[in-house]
Amino acid sequence: MQFETPLVPGKLVKRYKRFLSDIELEDGSVVVAHCTNSGSMKTCIEEGAPVYLSRAKDPKRKTKFTWEMIQINDSWVGVNTGLPNQIVFEAIRDGIIPGLDKYKHVKREVKFEDSRFDVYAENEQEQCFIEVKNVTMKVGDAALFPDAITTRGQKHLKTLIEVKKSGLRAVMFYVIQRQDISYFGPAKEIDPAYALALKKAMDNGVEVFAYMAKVSPTGIELSNKLDLQM
Template sequence: MNIEIRGNLLEGIFLKRVNRFIAHILVDGQMEVVHVANTGRMRELLLEGAKVIVRKVDNPNRKTNYDLVMVYKNEILVLIDSRMPNILLEKALREERIEYFGKYDYIKREVNYRKSRFDIGLSNRMENVLIECKCVTLVKENSLATFPDAPTERGRKHIYELIEAKDEGYRAAVFFIIQREDAKNFTPNRDMDPDFADAVKLAYEAGVEIYAYVCKVSPREIRLKGKIPIVIN
């Protein structure tokens, strides 16, 4: 199951990150102001001199003419767009390619529940499902993927609301989509955000399903490759 990466893609050299949404990147010998579609810190990826892939965007209404799409890390290509996991997972669910998830009459992105909006909602005659989907780019030593790479109060809130939904009869799940292929295991990043790790552990014990999938990334596509083991502590 794959998603094509479309557009005018060009290689560049990362110079610096100006703020959460803006970076300076050298493209064809010219410094360009580039949009970063991921608010995570990504400090292990966004290093001065790193080879990257950007997409040229011809839109007169935009302040930037490029999007940062991918970063090379030790020859591994990492897709950094935090919107992609929702797209990948929705397509996989529609094509019935996710283990333990069958055919659904209703599949929708951005579903409201109480005061939150969850990434995907599913329903059929048997069950109603709420899914939260997280973009993972950080892989530490020993091929261990982890999330988050910055404290996330919003992420913690969503986990607790999934526990409430589970108590109310919903099926609830969290998918950690690792947008690179070099991870062999996943764990919540307790060092970075112990409260988030505690929330995930509590959710797991309450019956919220926790999954982690790695992706195969090439300059022109991203493919959901397979599920990997999760360590929750």
């Protein structure tokens, strides 16, 4: 995925009210940028760190910028939780993910029962529902999810089990928007119920994909698949 227009550089002043952040631009002015990440953003908040913003397309939007990434330990961490859906959709559509590369028809935002999944793919042999999650938290060498309790995330796992029981393929896809980690796992200490729900989903045939993403000011692309350690 490439950014359509050049991003705007700045430095993080602070994040507040979950969805807002103050950013100092290169000319010294301070702007308010929308923060799409509703989680705690543990291990990817550092006041004074370099950041990049995108300009809002809608001229009527109150916040004229969206916070896209922050530099932590000399590498970029993607904090826009809306982008992984697009990244995975494009990767499956273009057939570049082994195991998810045989689908002829790929759509975004498709409902199953009372849930709406991020990606739906099909071919002559099967139908597949894919839920995508953004991961930014780093503990040691591990990327962990979630960084805050998520009942919504548990609901998605339960519905993926129902997808599998109905005879369709069910996939949980984690996009880790940073490069300084070695493996992926559930954040048991933060949300033990989610960790149990993930194990139950896997025991019921839900597949898990965890991919590292290379984040840069020009674009974000999936790189290598990570091992899952429960």
